[in-house]
Amino acid sequence: MPPDTPSLSWERIAAARERIAGKVTLTPVLSSSSLNELCGAQLYFKCENFQKCGAFKARGASNAVFALPDEVARRGVVTHSSGNHAAALARAARLRGIPAYIVMPDNTVQVKRAAVSRYGAEITYCEPTLAARERAAQALQDSTGAVLVHPYDNLDVMAGQATAAVELLEAVPELDLILCPVGGGGLLGGTAVAARKLKPAIRVVGVEPEGADDAARSLRAGHIVTGVKPNTIADGLRGLLGVHPFAVIRTHVADIDTVSDAAITDAMRRLWEVLKIVVEPSGAVPYAAVAAGALEVRGRRVGLILSGGNLDLDALPWMQPVRHA
Amino acid sequence: MPPDTPSLSWERIAAARERIAGKVTLTPVLSSSSLNELCGAQLYFKCENFQKCGAFKARGASNAVFALPDEVARRGVVTHSSGNHAAALARAARLRGIPAYIVMPDNTVQVKRAAVSRYGAEITYCEPTLAARERAAQALQDSTGAVLVHPYDNLDVMAGQATAAVELLEAVPELDLILCPVGGGGLLGGTAVAARKLKPAIRVVGVEPEGADDAARSLRAGHIVTGVKPNTIADGLRGLLGVHPFAVIRTHVADIDTVSDAAITDAMRRLWEVLKIVVEPSGAVPYAAVAAGALEVRGRRVGLILSGGNLDLDALPWMQPVRHA
Numbered sequence: 001m002p003p004d005t006p007s008l009s010w011e012r013i014a015a016a017r018e019r020i021a022g023k024v025t026l027t028p029v030l031s032s033s034s035l036n037e038l039c040g041a042q043l044y045f046k047c048e049n050f051q052k053c054g055a056f057k058a059r060g061a062s063n064a065v066f067a068l069p070d071e072v073a074r075r076g077v078v079t080h081s082s083g084n085h086a087a088a089l090a091r092a093a094r095l096r097g098i099p100a101y102i103v104m105p106d107n108t109v110q111v112k113r114a115a116v117s118r119y120g121a122e123i124t125y126c127e128p129t130l131a132a133r134e135r136a137a138q139a140l141q142d143s144t145g146a147v148l149v150h151p152y153d154n155l156d157v158m159a160g161q162a163t164a165a166v167e168l169l170e171a172v173p174e175l176d177l178i179l180c181p182v183g184g185g186g187l188l189g190g191t192a193v194a195a196r197k198l199k200p201a202i203r204v205v206g207v208e209p210e211g212a213d214d215a216a217r218s219l220r221a222g223h224i225v226t227g228v229k230p231n232t233i234a235d236g237l238r239g240l241l242g243v244h245p246f247a248v249i250r251t252h253v254a255d256i257d258t259v260s261d262a263a264i265t266d267a268m269r270r271l272w273e274v275l276k277i278v279v280e281p282s283g284a285v286p287y288a289a290v291a292a293g294a295l296e297v298r299g300r301r302v303g304l305i306l307s308g309g310n311l312d313l314d315a316l317p318w319m320q321p322v323r324h325a
Numbered sequence: 326m327p328p329d330t331p332s333l334s335w336e337r338i339a340a341a342r343e344r345i346a347g348k349v350t351l352t353p354v355l356s357s358s359s360l361n362e363l364c365g366a367q368l369y370f371k372c373e374n375f376q377k378c379g380a381f382k383a384r385g386a387s388n389a390v391f392a393l394p395d396e397v398a399r400r401g402v403v404t405h406s407s408g409n410h411a412a413a414l415a416r417a418a419r420l421r422g423i424p425a426y427i428v429m430p431d432n433t434v435q436v437k438r439a440a441v442s443r444y445g446a447e448i449t450y451c452e453p454t455l456a457a458r459e460r461a462a463q464a465l466q467d468s469t470g471a472v473l474v475h476p477y478d479n480l481d482v483m484a485g486q487a488t489a490a491v492e493l494l495e496a497v498p499e500l501d502l503i504l505c506p507v508g509g510g511g512l513l514g515g516t517a518v519a520a521r522k523l524k525p526a527i528r529v530v531g532v533e534p535e536g537a538d539d540a541a542r543s544l545r546a547g548h549i550v551t552g553v554k555p556n557t558i559a560d561g562l563r564g565l566l567g568v569h570p571f572a573v574i575r576t577h578v579a580d581i582d583t584v585s586d587a588a589i590t591d592a593m594r595r596l597w598e599v600l601k602i603v604v605e606p607s608g609a610v611p612y613a614a615v616a617a618g619a620l621e622v623r624g625r626r627v628g629l630i631l632s633g634g635n636l637d638l639d640a641l642p643w644m645q646p647v648r649h650a
Binding site: 028054269314320 | 353374375379597598601602603634638639641643644645
């Protein structure tokens with residue numbers, strides 16, 4: 001990152017908070033005495049699975065869309081994503097009454113297509129490679145004048161994501177530690193800046209799937225490590241660490257732990273059973289670190305950002321669909 | 326029922342409310358704009374899946390246990406149940422510091438045994454017939470002096486279950502209609518007495534699986550219909566209508582609708598997908614009536630008692646477990 005690249009500031013987060021109030025859900029914080037007993041800590045789950053569109057992505061997308069000046073916004077927004085950011089951007093664009101152009105790989109499952117088209121976005125399909133997605137998104141920008149809203153390497157998106165941590169610390173000010181999933185780093189970066197501003201002594205730790213550990217490696221190396229080929233059940237965490245997120249993560253994040261896909265599956269299932277909530281694999285990653293003993297939490301007050309609840313109920317990791325002959 | 330059998334009174338419900346405050350969870354009421362759009366009504370889900378022990382049964386069991394005089398309570402409580410009432414009674418007994426004796430069929434699944442034994446109850450196994458269960462429960466009463474707490478044919482249990490409807494109407498006073506699942510009738514009977522006291526013009530409608538429709542038949546016949554052999558996926562609703570519940574249901578309940586197991590499964594799945602909460606089949610029964618169009622709700626404000634969230638995640642109706650060769 002060039003030295004003059006702007007960094008995520010607290011002021012941008014505070015502005016995001018005001019801007020998206022009423023456009024996203026103030027999600028609940030859940031806790032469970034049986035989960036607390038199991039690990040000897042006090043766990044507080046910030047339930048972004050109850051967020052609009054089923055994930056924290058509604059925060060960043062809403063902030064980025066409503067931060068645009070009128071003359072830019074009117075031409076619309078573009079992104080290339082098959083996941084929660086695409087639906088969140090489509091929703092935010094509809095709220096503002098501007099066009100949204102979404103590039104999706106042509107192998108995207110029906111449920112994700114439907115999540116985007118219900119908000120009236122225009123979908124462009126392309127081959128399932130990053131190069132094809134970027135080409136298609138560039139072509140759309142050129143032909144429509146719409147602006148790209150990157151899913152995480154964007155300061156307004158990061159500032160929006162940070163508002164989950166702000167709400168969590170308002171609900172539970174005495175936290176010692178916040179655990180946050182990390183994919184591209186937008187949520188972790190935002191969380192870290194917000195949490196350390198509100199409570200300088202707090203520890204913010206990222207948790208990443210072993211099969212997509214580019215952020216953990218990058219934090220150790222001191223620069224963004226390339227060449228990682230993500231392979232994990234946590235489909236929301238396959239993005240590669242962004243430049244803007246890394247700039248704040250390297251300053252404010254104490255550590256990034258990794259967990260196996262088996263630990264993620266076990267953790268997700270236990271959250272369903274005990275909390276009675278539907279959590280997607282990516283959302284279960286912070287609790288997986290606690291349940292698998294990947295970090296010491298005994299006696300601590302721990303906030304966990306439970307990032308989303310969107311998944312295909314026909315493809316649960318411990319089950320397969322019933323086939324009728 | 327002999328004419329001098331006491332009926333469930335509002336005073337008993339009001340006493341229950343005070344007695345169990347702090348011993349059970351004041352559960353949230355959820356709503357969803359997309360579910361509302363689908364049916365053209367305003368739906369309010371009273372989420373008893375977030376209740377202690379994962380079901381409304383914690384209310385009735387707590388009230389019944391804490392309503393006992395000291396000299397009776399000290400000898401303990403007995404029930405024969407393999408379901409949510411057993412765990413709820415075990416928990417209430419532990420809260421009061423008295424023994425709980427639970428009779429269970431010897432084919433009870435492990436997860437239900439564990440739910441009871443975690444509260445320190447003494448489990449007696451018997452053959453999986455109603456006669457064997459009743460015999461074993463009677464033997465325990467004779468040998469220990471403990472008192473039977475029936476899962477639904479008990480006025481203090483019913484009064485406890487009624488507190489869910491009281492909370493729902495406090496949260497959403499303008500309801501036109503309340504939909505409530507019906508098995509033995511404890512929840513429906515309590516709901517009906519409470520709702521009609523608080524809002525005399527409200528309609529209270531029961532919803533029952535087609536394969537366990539003894540309450541619907543009894544309401545039509547004007548007497549308790551016997552001989553129904555329950556066969557439904559909604560395992561919490563296989564109980565046969567009780568005498569005390571029927572006495573108030575016939576007065577206060579407008580109608581009892583029935584829904585198929587396929588409609589229950591579809592409704593449960595949609596609640597998971599949209600509300601991001603884990604609901605058991607029995608808990609999805611009221612929404613199944615709405616989603617399947619079994620009753621007219623357009624333009625109404627409808628409360629739905631979402632009774633619980635306990636189920637075996639290895640036995641979801643649309644999935645089968647992965648088998649490793």
